[in-house]
Amino acid sequence: ETGVTQTPRHLVMGMTNKKSLKCEQHLGHNAMYWYKQSAKKPLELMFVYNFKEQTENNSVPSRFSPECPNSSHLFLHLHTLQPEDSALYLCASSQDKAGKAFFGQGTRLTVV
Amino acid sequence: GQQLNQSPQSMFIQEGEDVSMNCTSSSIFNTWLWYKQDPGEGPVLLIALYKAGELTSNGRLTAQFGITRKDSFLNISASIPSDVGIYFCAGQPPNTGNQFYFGTGTSLTVIP
Numbered sequence: 001e002t003g004v005t006q007t008p009r010h011l012v013m014g015m016t017n018k019k020s021l022k023c024e025q026h027l028g029h030n031a032m033y034w035y036k037q038s039a040k041k042p043l044e045l046m047f048v049y050n051f052k053e054q055t056e057n058n059s060v061p062s063r064f065s066p067e068c069p070n071s072s073h074l075f076l077h078l079h080t081l082q083p084e085d086s087a088l089y090l091c092a093s094s095q096d097k098a099g100k101a102f103f104g105q106g107t108r109l110t111v112v
Numbered sequence: 113g114q115q116l117n118q119s120p121q122s123m124f125i126q127e128g129e130d131v132s133m134n135c136t137s138s139s140i141f142n143t144w145l146w147y148k149q150d151p152g153e154g155p156v157l158l159i160a161l162y163k164a165g166e167l168t169s170n171g172r173l174t175a176q177f178g179i180t181r182k183d184s185f186l187n188i189s190a191s192i193p194s195d196v197g198i199y200f201c202a203g204q205p206p207n208t209g210n211q212f213y214f215g216t217g218t219s220l221t222v223i224p
Contacts, residue, residue: 004154042116043155043200043214056211090154100145101202101212103154 003027006091006104013081014112021076021107023091029102030095032074034066037088037106049074081111118201118215126223131188133218135201140181143204145212146173148197155200159186191222 004025013019034046048056049068065077074091088108092101118135125131143162147155159170161177168175172189184201201215
């Protein structure tokens with residue numbers, strides 16, 4: 001139990017589907033992140049939220065849409081994904097920008 | 113983005129042996145983090161380093177923040193089978209807000 005919970009753990013979706021990934025942190029942190037982890041590649045930062053405000057969007061395609069309703073919850077809305085979007089999507093949180101990040105267990109996404 | 117070179121890519125060692133891995137960057141970092149990831153799980157933070165030259169231990173693990181601020185090292189002493197996993201370094205450059213860059217990981221196999 002890391003204090004960061006992601007659901008679902010596994011997701012298979014078709015290219016025309018719409019789905020959402022959810023992340024919740026119980027650590028009282030004020031920054032939350034979405035990362036993408038593909039095989040043989042470093043973790044790629046997708047989005048950063050500080051106090052519910054998006055502070056970074058690392059050139060992520062618009063088919064990925066983040067939402068942060070409060071500092072404890074983070075969503076990643078998915079629509080019209082491509083097979084190359086299949087990966088492990090990791091949520092993390094930290095206290096302030098210099099803080100060490102704590103990760104959730106990830107959602108293994110497969111796009112068919 | 114930033115490139116972190118992590119080496120070696122993989123290691124196969126006998127139980128009881130010591131392990132060393134490192135991470136280098138072409139530019140300076142303010143913070144170095146070391147994570148371990150088990151299959152199907154998110155990365156778990158092992159050690160955080162905040163000052164050049166800092167040496168920090170966590171049980172059998174010891175990590176150092178290189179004096180040039182461009183590298184970091186992780187050592188594991190007397191390895192055991194549960195040390196198996198992928199070890200990632202992550203570094204935070206100055207003036208980048210929440211941005212951490214990750215290495216490609218070192219896969220460790222411990223042979224009983």
